Amino acid sequence: MRHVRSGKLGIGTALGVAVAVAGTLAMAPAATAVTPDTATLSFDCGSYGSGTATLTATQDGTAATISVSTSAIKSPIDIGANSVRSTLTLTKNGSETIEFSGGANPAIPAGGEVSTGPLTGTVAAGDSLEGTSLKVVVLGITATCNATSAQSPGPFVF
Numbered sequence: 001m002r003h004v005r006s007g008k009l010g011i012g013t014a015l016g017v018a019v020a021v022a023g024t025l026a027m028a029p030a031a032t033a034v035t036p037d038t039a040t041l042s043f044d045c046g047s048y049g050s051g052t053a054t055l056t057a058t059q060d061g062t063a064a065t066i067s068v069s070t071s072a073i074k075s076p077i078d079i080g081a082n083s084v085r086s087t088l089t090l091t092k093n094g095s096e097t098i099e100f101s102g103g104a105n106p107a108i109p110a111g112g113e114v115s116t117g118p119l120t121g122t123v124a125a126g127d128s129l130e131g132t133s134l135k136v137v138v139l140g141i142t143a144t145c146n147a148t149s150a151q152s153p154g155p156f157v158f
Contacts (some may be wrong), residue, residue: 034059034158041131041152043072043145050148055088055131056117057156062124064158066100067117072145073136079108085137086116090129091155098129114138123158130155 034057044050051071058065066088084105092098100121108114114136123129134145 034064034156036153036156039131039151039153039156041147042149043070043134044148045072045143045145048073048143048145050145053131053134053145055151055156057129058118059123059158062122064100064121064123065102065118066121066156067115068119068134069113069115070134070145071113072134073114073143075108075110075112075114075138077110079105079112079114079138081105081107083138084108084114084116086119087135088119088131089133089135090131093128097132098123098127125158127158128155129158 037058038054038056040052040054042050042052049072051073053068053070053072056067056069068086068088082104085101085103086105087099087101089097089099098121100119102117102119104118105114105116116136130151132147136143136145
C-alpha cells in the first residue's frame with residue numbers, strides 16, 4: 001500500500017479527531033447550579049436598623065458568589081462604587097460556618113439601601129449554606145447584622 005503525504009488529514013483522521021473531541025466534551029463535568037439561586041432573610045443591625053435582605057447565589061465549580069441587597073442598612077451619605085467591604089457568615093451543613101467576603105458594590109445614593117457583592121467563597125458539591133450574619137464596613141464604620149429569621153425558601157445547596 002502506498003502512502004501519500006500531502007500535509008492534509010484524511011477523512012478517517014478527521015473523523016477520529018471529531019469523535020475524540022466529542023468524547024472529551026461528554027466526559028467534562030456538567031455546569032453546576034445552586035438551588036435556590038435567590039433567598040431572603042431578616043437582619044437586625046442594632047442602631048443601624050433592621051430589615052430584610054435578598055441573597056443571590058451563583059456557582060462555577062467550587063467557586064461561588066453571593067450578592068446581598070438589604071433594607072436593613074441605609075446609607076446616610078453617597079457611597080462610591082467598590083468602597084464597601086462586606087463579610088457574610090453562613091452556617092455550612094448545619095454546624096460549621098463559612099465566610100464569603102468582598103469589596104464590590106454599586107454606587108449607593110444617600111438614603112439608599114446597601115447592596116454589596118459579589119462576595120466570594122469556596123464550596124463543595126452538596127454544601128448547604130444559610131446566612132447568619134453580615135458585617136459591612138463603610139468609611140471605617142462597621143455595622144454588624146444578625147439574622148432574625150431563617151433563610152427562605154431555604155438554605156443554598158451547591
